[in-house]
Amino acid sequence: MDKKFRTKKIPQFCYIRGTNVSCQPFPSVSNIHQTKSKINILAISGSLRPNSSNNAVITTAATLVAGEIDFIIYGGIGSLPHFDGSEPPTPEVTGFRKLVADADGVLICTPEYAFGVPGSLKNALDWTVATGEFANKPVALITAATGGDKAHSSLLLTLTALSARVVEKGTLLIPFVRSKMNTNNEVTDAGTIEAIKNIMDTFIDDINNQNLN
Numbered sequence: 424m425d426k427k428f429r430t431k432k433i434p435q436f437c438y439i440r441g442t443n444v445s446c447q448p449f450p451s452v453s454n455i456h457q458t459k460s461k462i463n464i465l466a467i468s469g470s471l472r473p474n475s476s477n478n479a480v481i482t483t484a485a486t487l488v489a490g491e492i493d494f495i496i497y498g499g500i501g502s503l504p505h506f507d508g509s510e511p512p513t514p515e516v517t518g519f520r521k522l523v524a525d526a527d528g529v530l531i532c533t534p535e536y537a538f539g540v541p542g543s544l545k546n547a548l549d550w551t552v553a554t555g556e557f558a559n560k561p562v563a564l565i566t567a568a569t570g571g572d573k574a575h576s577s578l579l580l581t582l583t584a585l586s587a588r589v590v591e592k593g594t595l596l597i598p599f600v601r602s603k604m605n606t607n608n609e610v611t612d613a614g615t616i617e618a619i620k621n622i623m624d625t626f627i628d629d630i631n632n633q634n635l636n
């Protein structure tokens with residue numbers, strides 16, 4: 424993992440856009456839980472919208488596991504150049520690849536657009552095909568959209584092509600996501616919150632078990 428995160432002892436909630444990184448401790452974490460950071464999860468949202476419901480789902484996921492892990496939210500997929508296979512890559516591409524490579528697991532949370540995966544997310548993933556950062560990487564996938572099933576299955580296929588290891592029971596489809604949020608852009612539906620908590624617990628358990636072996 425990047426040194427600037429490794430050196431931090433308190434579980435962090437970091438937001439990365441381009442080369443700007445800002446980290447802060449989870450506000451709800453009590454001191455007793457702030458003793459060590461075991462694993463780090465990189466979260467990637469497939470939405471570029473400021474009031475994105477997928478970003479809200481990621482925030483919910485981060486808050487639900489506050490204190491257990493370092494949680495890095497990558498906000499830079501919109502800054503990556505269109506994939507053209509050029510080498511050497513831009514610093515943004517290099518940075519993105521390194522974040523994926525250094526993560527113990529990657530949580531992808533995405534909407535569906537026109538029955539498919541958002542282009543900016545697919546573009547980001549395409550930048551890792553040749554260099555293999557996703558190979559055997561534990562991945563959890565949440566698709567939050569109106570329907571979302573087509574993007575969900577398409578992305579699972581792409582993750583297969585990347586040789587990612589999608590965690591068993593580590594996928595969640597949240598249809599009609601807007602109806603599960605309040606006007607402050609927070610996930611409020613109890614069943615949805617429970618499902619997000621379950622998927623995160625499964626994801627963290629899987630990563631911890633893998634690290635033990």
Ligand SMILES: Cc1cc2nc3c(=O)[nH]c(=O)nc-3n(C[C@H](O)[C@H](O)[C@H](O)COP(=O)(O)O)c2cc1C
Pocket residue numbers: 470471472474475476477478533534535536537538539567568569570571572600601
């Ligand atoms: C141009 C456009 C196309 C969309 N196409 C689909 C679609 O094919 N399937 C679907 O389930 N939702 C579709 N949606 C709805 C989005 O998935 C939904 O608004 C979602 O909440 C967007 O994610 P976000 O809030 O994280 O930005 C579409 C929305 C837009 C704006």
